[in-house]
Structures are given as structure tokens and as C-alpha cells.
Amino acid sequence: MQPLMALVDCNNFYASCERIFQPKLEGTPIVILSNNDGCIVSRSNEAKALGIPMGAPYHEWKHELQRHRVAVFSSNYALYGDMSRRVMNILSRYAPHQEIYSIDECFLDFTGIANPEAHAATLRADIRKCTGIPVAVGLGATKTLAKLANYCAKKRSPWLNTGICNLSALTPDSLGLLLDSIPVSEIWGVGHRTAPKLEARGIRTLRQLAKADSKGLRKSFGVVMERIIAELNGTPCLELEEVCPDKRQILSSRSFGELISDLPNLEAAIANHVSHGVEKLRHQHSKATLITVFIRTSPFRRRDPQYSAHSTVTLTVPSNDIGVFQKAANQGLQRIYKPGFRYQKAGVILQAIEPELIRQTDLFAEPPDERREQLLKTLDRINRQYGRETLRTATELLGTKWHMRQALRSPRYTTCWEELPWVG
DNA sequence: TCTGGGGTCCTAGGACCC
DNA sequence: TCTGGGGTCCTAGGACCC
Numbered sequence: 001m002q003p004l005m006a007l008v009d010c011n012n013f014y015a016s017c018e019r020i021f022q023p024k025l026e027g028t029p030i031v032i033l034s035n036n037d038g039c040i041v042s043r044s045n046e047a048k049a050l051g052i053p054m055g056a057p058y059h060e061w062k063h064e065l066q067r068h069r070v071a072v073f074s075s076n077y078a079l080y081g082d083m084s085r086r087v088m089n090i091l092s093r094y095a096p097h098q099e100i101y102s103i104d105e106c107f108l109d110f111t112g113i114a115n116p117e118a119h120a121a122t123l124r125a126d127i128r129k130c131t132g133i134p135v136a137v138g139l140g141a142t143k144t145l146a147k148l149a150n151y152c153a154k155k156r157s158p159w160l161n162t163g164i165c166n167l168s169a170l171t172p173d174s175l176g177l178l179l180d181s182i183p184v185s186e187i188w189g190v191g192h193r194t195a196p197k198l199e200a201r202g203i204r205t206l207r208q209l210a211k212a213d214s215k216g217l218r219k220s221f222g223v224v225m226e227r228i229i230a231e232l233n234g235t236p237c238l239e240l241e242e243v244c245p246d247k248r249q250i251l252s253s254r255s256f257g258e259l260i261s262d263l264p265n266l267e268a269a270i271a272n273h274v275s276h277g278v279e280k281l282r283h284q285h286s287k288a289t290l291i292t293v294f295i296r297t298s299p300f301r302r303r304d305p306q307y308s309a310h311s312t313v314t315l316t317v318p319s320n321d322i323g324v325f326q327k328a329a330n331q332g333l334q335r336i337y338k339p340g341f342r343y344q345k346a347g348v349i350l351q352a353i354e355p356e357l358i359r360q361t362d363l364f365a366e367p368p369d370e371r372r373e374q375l376l377k378t379l380d381r382i383n384r385q386y387g388r389e390t391l392r393t394a395t396e397l398l399g400t401k402w403h404m405r406q407a408l409r410s411p412r413y414t415t416c417w418e419e420l421p422w423v424g
Numbered sequence: 425t426c427t428g429g430g431g432t433c434c435t436a437g438g439a440c441c442c
Numbered sequence: 443t444c445t446g447g448g449g450t451c452c453t454a455g456g457a458c459c460c
Binding site for chain 1: 429434
């Protein structure tokens with residue numbers, strides 16, 4: 001049976017989430033800012049039409065946004081995460097297999113579905129009715145073609161009208177014509193570094209890429225390129241991944257609300273990242289053996305003296321004890337901290353992650369401490385029930401300068417009792 | 425004044441072993 | 443004085459994604 005893959009992608013997801021709870025913003029341009037209100041990470045169609053680019057620094061565009069009366073929001077991940085769960089939940093009913101690829105998109109296995117376009121239309125209407133979120137659906141024989149079809153559903157007529165594009169329904173000739181009209185930079189897996197290199201070899205369109213010598217290109221671009229070409233020609237190389245594998249590395253990092261020079265504030269920031277990272281580690285029932293601490297000054301402040309450093313601490317045995325990691329992280333920080341710099345960002349990375357069931361003990365390690373484990377579990381439970389950061393380690397309170405700016409955040413309408421929307 | 429955060433995979437090169 | 447070659451593991455860095 002001919003395989004058929006669907007990619008469902010929410011349109012302007014964050015902007016759409018905000019609009020649901022403020023219907024008066026229908027038709028108004030909306031932008032969402034990154035953490036720290038740094039840059040623009042999501043735009044409604046109206047905002048895109050004003051020429052506001054993705055990733056633009058907010059402070060450079062503030063004036064222009066005001067001039068056009070654009071509604072501006074800080075990012076509200078509690079809201080987007082919850083809306084995402086609702087959307088994914090509904091989508092899971094429309095296919096036997098689902099891969100949740102990101103907060104706003106998923107692959108569905110449509111193989112064997114009699115009328116895939118009608119099925120996609122029902123799905124779109126259902127999502128719209130139950131959540132208010134508009135989605136586009138791309139259909140193709142491989143994941144890469146489904147992604148491409150989704151791009152067409154959002155950008156190209158005639159599919160723009162329905163929000164559904166099925167590349168498997170095209171004749172080879174019309175598919176060829178379509179591929180010839182799309183630049184290589186639009187395909188999944190070719191980024192801003194690779195596209196110019198392909199163009200330098202005369203490969204400018206997807207049709208040219210599909211017909212290119214994939215073995216030859218593999219020598220220069222690696223196996224990833226070979227797979228892209230095969231997928232573009234309808235040969236699946238990428239499996240649908242239904243179960244989300246455990247994280248192999250956990251990163252927590254953030255720019256500071258204001259620049260920091262002193263050690264106590266850095267210690268507080270790092271301690272907070274350690275809590276956050278270890279919480280994720282415990283959530284997936286894993287332990288880690290490596291923790292890397294990093295700090296850096298702002299690369300955008302060219303006149304400031306620049307410094308960037310990282311330090312990795314190896315534990316003797318894998319752990320998921322916050323105290324152990326706080327201590328290790330602090331050692332790492334002491335090694336790299338230099339006074340006299342204005343730091344802009346810090347973070348920690350947990351690596352060498354393994355399931356907690358594997359108990360690899362060191363000859364000299366202490367036996368497992370049941371009371372300590374009970375304490376940590378209680379900490380998890382309290383923070384889960386009453387919200388993150390209800391209980392914190394003392395180091396986290398050494399300073400607050402690192403707290404991020406979030407001046408324009410909307411209420412957590414769906415996840416916080418105090419912030420439920422009022423219907424009057 | 426103000427420029428995100430969190431991930432994955434792949435590759436090359438070094439260390440080490442037999 | 444001559445000083446192999448293949449395999450594995452690990453790490454750092456690059457590229458990409460959302």
C-alpha cells in the first residue's frame with residue numbers, strides 16, 4: 001500500500017492562542033516576543049503583511065509596532081503548552097499513529113485512508129471548532145514531502161483556500177513544475193548555511209535537487225542530504241516516531257533581565273537553572289553524570305570586554321539529587337567566574353543521562369539514602385502541586401537581578417485558577 | 425537600555441586498545 | 443634502527459529544527 005503521511009501545523013500558533021482569548025483582536029496584527037521580551041518569535045498574518053520579520057529584535061521595532069497599533073505580547077508558555085495538548089489530543093483521534101514533532105505540529109499516518117483530503121478537512125474543522133486554532137495540512141508519501149505540502153498549503157494557491165495540499169494527488173508533470181518553482185532553501189533540512197553551497201553548484205530549485213546525484217552530494221553534505229533527496233523522490237528514510245524518547249541532554253539557560261557582574265547573582269541564576277534542569281531530569285526518571293555550567297557576556301555589546309567560558313563537572317555516580325548538582329554547579333562556576341565583566345547569560349547542561357533504574361554504584365559511594373530520596377520526592381510533589389518554585393534552595397535567593405523581563409504577558413487563562421477568563 | 429531557549433543528529437579527530 | 447592498522451569510544455563543533 002502506498003504510504004501517506006500528513007503534517008498538521010498550527011498557523012501562527014502563539015499569536016492564534018492569544019487571539020482566542022481576546023476575540024476583539026480579530027483582524028488586528030499581533031506579535032509575540034521571546035523570553036525576556038528579546039525578539040519577535042510569532043506573528044499573525046496581519047503582522048507579516050506589515051513586513052515585520054521573524055526574529056527581529058523588539059527594541060528595534062518597538063516604534064514601528066506602535067505606529068501600526070500592533071498588539072504585542074510576552075510569551076506565555078503555560079498557555080501555549082496547554083493549548084498544544086488540547087490540539088494534539090484531538091488530532092490523535094484522526095490517525096492510528098501520531099508523532100508530536102513540536103509544540104505546534106505533528107505527523108499523522110494517513111496510509112490507507114480512503115479520502116485523505118476529506119479526512120483532513122474534517123480534522124481542520126474539528127480543531128477550529130474545539131480550540132479556535134486554525135491549522136494547515138500537508139499530505140505526501142514521505143515526511144519531507146508532507147512538510148513541503150504543508151508549506152504549499154500555507155503559501156501557494158490553489159491550496160491556500162482550503163489549507164490542505166496533497167502532493168501525492170499530483171501527476172509527475174505537475175509535481176515537477178511545482179518543485180521547479182520552489183527554492184532549495186525551503187526544504188526541511190536545508191538551512192541558511194547549506195542553501196548557498198547548493199546554489200554554487202547550480203542547484204537552485206527543488207526539482208534540480210531531486211534530480212541531482214545524491215551519492216556525489218553525500219560526499220560534500222553528508223548522509224542527511226542523501227536522505228533529503230530520497231525523501232523528495234518519494235522513498236521514505238525517516239520513520240514516524242510515536243513515543244517521545246527520553247532527553248539525552250537537558251539544558252536550562254536564559255539571558256538576564258539586566259547585566260550582572262557579581263558572583264552572588266550569578267550563583268542564584270545558576271542555582272535556579274540547576275533546579276529547573278534537575279526537575280526535568282527527575283520528571284523523566286533519569287539520572288545524569290555530567291553537568292556543564294556556562295556564563296557569557298553579551299556579544300551584541302561590541303565595546304564591552306567579552307568573555308565566555310564553560311566548565312564541566314563529572315560526578316562519581318549518576319544522580320538526580322538537586323543538592324549534589326547544586327554543589328557541582330557551584331564548583332564549576334567558581335572555576336570560570338572572573339570579576340570585571342558584565343554577564344548577559346548563564347545556564348547549565350545535564351549530560352550523560354541514563355534511566356534511574358540502572359544503579360551503577362561506585363566502590364566508595366555511600367549506600368542509597370532512603371530518607372534523602374523521600375525528601376526529594378516530597379519536594380517534587382509540593383512543587384508539582386503548588387507550582388514550580390514553591391520550594392527552592394537557599395542559593396536561588398541570593399539575588400534576583402537575573403529574573404527575566406516579561407512586561408506584556410497575557411493571563412494563564414487555562415492553567416491557573418486566578419487567571420481564568422471572565423464571561424460577563 | 426533592550427538581540428530567545430531547547431533540542432537533535434552527524435562528522436572529524438584524538439585517545440586508547442589489541 | 444625499524445615504529446601497523448583496524449576498531450571503538452568519546453568529545454567538540456557544526457548544522458539544522460521549532
